[in-house]
Amino acid sequence: MTAQPLHGSPDDPAEILRALPEQWHEQFLSEYHSALEAAHEVWRFQQLREVLHIWHLRAVAYSNPAFEEAAQAVRENRTDEFVPADHVLPGWADRQ
Structure with missing residues (x-):
């Protein structure tokens, strides 16, 4: 599957799944279904929104052709x- 740009609501699970490379579908669906089940408790609805937002960001990153090469550079500390x-996000070092 070739990743497609996101259309409509960026946190729409169908849009996330469409943009996400196939190798990530199972993990996304598992986390989405868990968060969806948890959202039956009103006080846990925010968890569903957070899962969808995080996976939207992942879909954008993972569908970038240069992502795997960049991730490997980080793993190898290149x-x-x-x-x-900490060079581009003010206060990043203070968060750790």
Whole structure:
């Protein structure tokens, strides 16, 4: 499956699934169904929204053709190939 750009609501599970590379479908559906079940409790509805938002962001990242190469650079600590978060996100170092 070729990743497609997201249309409509970015947190729509159908849109996320459509954009997400197939290798991630099972994990997404598992987490989505768990969060959906939890959302039957009104006080846990936010959990569903958070799962959908995180998976939307993952779909954008994972569908980028350069993602796997960049992830490998991070795993191998090839810092010359990426910009550390603390260099571009103010206060990032204070969050750790």
